[in-house]
Amino acid sequence: MILKLVKQPQFVIGFLFILSLLFLSFYWPSLFNVNKAESLKLMEFMYDENGAITGSIPFSPSEVPPFGTDVTGRQLFYQILDGAKYTLIITFGVAFFRIFLSVVITLINPKANYSFLNDLVSATLTIPTTILAYIFMTSLMMKNTIEPMGLTKLIIIQGLILVGIGIPPLISTFSGEIKSILNLDYIKNTFALGAKKPYVYYRHVLPELSTRLILLFAQQMIQVLILLAHLGVLSIFIGGAQTLMLGDIFNLTPKDIPLAGEWSGIIGMSFTKLQTAPWAILIPLSCFAVTIFALNLIIQGVQHGVEETRKL
């Protein structure tokens, strides 16, 4: 199967894009020969050679190429590169735990029909996941404001919320699939030989489910990326935010700066400036779109690979 995937151009392109993005995200200071702290520092004004102010934040892509700056004056290009690893790791982690926990919960009692859960899932399909996430996240952020918690704890709880809201529909999907796999004759034959359930799951059920798991994992990554982008628009920052006072001494305004550098934070931070600095929102949104496109290529590659295997 892996050999088949390597022969799929869509899979290779998508996979290489994600891999390159991660590589760049970790090694951009050495690759571009820049100082990381210097490149990501806040910059309120731009000065000419004589020290005179020539412009103030946010700077457009023509003023600070290639992507301009956000509302705090930090270069978007470097922020995007640096934030890619956090965005991808959070997305990867949430998608992984959604799939892993759903499979484990389903396998604990594969005979359960989860009819209540199925009804609940179909009834809540009309409620966008973003709204659900927003409700839970705002409650958490309020609690965090009253009783501040550590960054790690906050990220873990936010991660659990993102994982939790994706699990019920996945259990609903997996329960049907696992039931039909357990009804396959060779699984019955294995049980008739005296096999234990964990052995059957590990040796027969999971390999049978593997292609579906890869596809669902990529789909979940896309869903999490979309959710993160939406949460960014709703000013929900993964890892919380720090409030800074920005502006000149006569007009200081508080500004929430995300603590973790992932892309949705960049969107959320600049959303109020949609009219005056559209690039600060459109560029991270485009990055989400391109990453989703790459993941879609991976999905297509896997699907073509499976079809070719079936034809043989």
Added chain:
Amino acid sequence: MNQHILEIEKLKVSFKKKSEQHIAVNEVSLQVERGQTVALIGESGSGKSITSLSVLNLLPVNGFVESGSIRFDGKELLTYSDKEMRKIRGNEISMIFQDAIASLNPGMKVGIQITEGLRYHNLIPKPDLKSEALQLLEQVGFNNPAHVYHQYPEQLSGGMKQRILIAMAMSCKPKLIIADEPTTSLDVTIQRQVLDLIDQYKTDLSASVLLITHDFGVVAEYADWVYVMLGGHIVESADVYTIFKNPMHPYTKALIGSIPNPSSGQERLKSIQDYPLESVSNDGRRFAPDTYTKESSFFDTPSSLIEVEPLHYVRFYDEERKVTAIG
């Protein structure tokens, strides 16, 4: 030592579908003697496979044993926990399923699959599993076991796959093999090879075989004792010679009559439905059931197996039904 390796008594198996409950096996009693091949014969849906799956406690999710007893080697299997049943499955009772193509994992080499039972029961050390697999492959008639060991199921013919299944079933040297229509998906020339292999195993190890089939030709050749099933009931049982010499229940006659016989000069092969069950009686008693329609209220009217001659049992309606039907 008990002369019967398997004794099933008044086994009742039902299936739940939403709030409804359907009886699939209705008070079935049968015995398998040590060293014998017992055939359980009947058309599809008569409850043969469900009876055999009950023995291994491998009923489908919505199926359950309502009542009865299944004793294997004197032990009551229905009281066994899942852990205890795992020790029996494959090790003491093996099953050969009818669909060889579907019964092997397409993604695993057959050599590995053959020794799965041995691995679960830790019967031989892991390093010896391969040599045992090669030996088993040779035993089931493969001339080049080393080559077959590395093949995937899709690279083998139907007959070869069935032989692999037999090798899997034989691997732990069980005392009882349940062969659930092992030749259904095979052509006639291969059928004989497969049945000969099972028969050879039985003879070599003095094992017993519960042969589930709908083919009376197979029964005639390999079985010692026959149970005929219809709609979840045993309708007739006797040794194989009596069944062929003096079949009494019209359904048994129908099954025997459906065997193609070129010398009979029949223009058209008779189907089971060509043999009416209604209004057929013996010595004033009506055979039960007297309808092929399972939904009929008469289908499950109380009936019993009556010994019509020594060790020849036929199902008749109990007294009340006899009176209402005939009287």
